[in-house]
Amino acid sequence: MSATSAVANNHHDVHSHSHDHHGHDHHELSFIQKYIFSTDHKVIARQFMFSALFFLFVGGFFALLIRWQLAYPGKAIPIIGNLLPATWVTDGVVQASFYTQLLTMHGSVMIFLVIIPLAVGMFGNFCIPLMLGTDDMALPKLNMFSFWLMPPAAMITMGGFWFPDGMAAAGWTSYPPLAVINGPGQTCWLIGVFLIGFSSIMGGVNYITTILNKRTPGMTLFRMPLTVWALFITAMLIVLGTPVLAAALSMQFFDQFLGSSFFIPDNLVTTKKFVGGGQAVLFQHLFWFYSHPAVYIMILTPMGIVSDVLATFARKPLYGYKAMIFALMAIAFLGFIVWGHHMFQSGMNPLLGTTFMLSTIVIAVPSAIKIFNWLGTIWRGNIHFTAASMNALAFIATFIIGGLSGVFMASAPIDIYIHDTYFIVAHIHYVLFGGALFGIFAGIYYWFPKMFGKMLNENMGRKHFYWSFIFFNLTFFPMHILGVGGHMRRIYDPYIYDFLKPFQPMNEFITIAAGLLGFSQLILVVNILWTIKFGKKAPDNPWNANTLEWSAPTPPPHGNFTEDIRVYRGPYEYSMPGAKEDYAPQTKQDIPSEVEGEIVDESMFKAH
């Protein structure tokens, strides 16, 4: 926290400079300061984006290896099978011990290194200062550290790669006692995730400070776009939830490394010697106290993005602006009191289980408010179908399916049946891939012109969307059927059970769809790389949107804006009756009327 004012001064100098030159080159910043150890929030956002997209493919690769094993157990992986190291595969076939590592690392990478950095790291950094009309984060240096903790943390998380025992293999939930008796890969995982959590907390602290302290004049809390509101609430979840995970991980680290028995019950016979006296379920309580809010950390920001994208592309005010904010708050609050629904099968007082069941089902209420408000927003709107808006609509569709399957699991009697089956896998992917990732895609297509100054190729964007949406559903919808049929979640070879043998064709189908889903993501990468090199230059406000980031030059220079920003209206005043244009930027005081030389009288239609 020290030296922040020095940074602020430095920024001021850079800032006045960029004003003169309209953001061409900053002589006082070397290449390293400008692109690598940069304190500029936009550069940090890009760093988060590229690192997370890289890990998206790492995690996806792990997923495809899992899929291959489920569809064709005992068969060699095609092409790459014989190139993989002997500790992973035997004659090209995935080993059982490596399979559990794959499961663990697929989940850990996707959650901690892809979705959270994309949703919170990338959009938080890019959107908050621009949408609030300020020059940078409140604490730019802290911001830089919060990114640069990620690469070493990622390497440590996967550090088991260098040990003969391999990477962590106790699932992304790392339940003891299994996790405690695992090898050094698990220890690496604990340290890595602890550091990622620390990076998240630094980011969250910064977001809260920026949103409370750096709003431009006129930008009241209830004039902030939904994306910023979502990030604000997400930051609170991070600041209050992540440290509890850190506590749990520290205790597990003690168990693993120093031989303590926090989570080791009496008389457990293992190769390591423990005195016992601990409780394994205690870890689950601590873990889910963070990890349930964590699913909201991953989904709230995409919800905010979808709200912004839909209002812009439906050319209509967001339906129920304040209701949307209160629904976000309600989801965040309830998120802290429902963690027990992950543990119905862990041995729990049925009365307590009922409490968790009821509080969980109550979350459907604010979620439904959001769904209906989005539908209300596009209802009779002048909908523009672009890659961004289609991804946002896909978010709603898949979130409804994922949300409804969530209600099944929330009911303890049903959960007892579907617990630990592929139904759970289907649900998590409908919410995290179908929900969060489609929302993130919408955000990437929407803000890319502002981030890089080039328009993404719309044709490729649509192809990416259609292929992803189709193969996403083909991959994950059948998993509901597998799950209800009793297909276990983390099984190496399902066909050792006779009753699962008929599912082999369906598993084969899912694997083919998953492969194609993976390949369709390459379209996005090609699109991004092609656009950065050859794309057409983006105008300042390509979507005719209202929020402040579109008032900045494209791409925004160091310091973001070339003029002082003052906010006169809410973020969603689209298609005002009598106005000449169908949008009213937040920075504009007077909106020209259809009648030449007159100004729209706004008192008639104040934004809600």
Added chain:
Amino acid sequence: MSGLSLSHEPVSGVAHGKLAMWAFLASEIMFFSGFFGAFIVLRNSNLDVFSASAAELNKWLALVNTIVLIGSSLTMALSILQLQKGNVKLFRLFMGLTILCGLIFLVVKTVEYSGKFHHVLDEHEIMHLRNGVPPNPDALLPGINPSTNVFFAFYFLMTGFHAIHVIAGLIPMVFMFVKSFTKGGYNHPVKVESLGLYWHFVDLVWIFLFPILYLIFPAH
């Protein structure tokens, strides 16, 4: 200057660093709450072990540490006051005293830890502290260590993380103290105040640790 004022005064009226510190302290409270929550749960299922183990701790050393740490909170508050008044000499004095108290705390803690590591358990203690399970020969640390039983695991976990927090607080203090001797001097009262908030928090954590580990014995 170009007249742009995008980096305006804090809207909430609280300086960025101070507001961020409050948010960070909220996070810290949750971190220690995880430990305290787990402590409550495991204490209730291990009352005998906790009672026997707490008796092994040296409460007099801990009392000294409590007094030292509370004293350092006082000198910290005084140093902030003096810097706000612009009295650099007294700021330097009180900051130096705060650092001294922090170091005394760590020295006492080291004495305590090393006493534990040099303590070889006898038959009687093995019976009461470990329910008769012989000490683990593979343990990383000798004597009484986190693998001894759940109580000592908590003892080393909580006091260890607390000591890390003390060290983390001392580093910027030493920086400020040294900086105040340079020609430019040190004149950032807001930063000292934010650090003061953190230091009081670290003090407060100890105020909770002292009774639950050293003083309150579970009834048999």
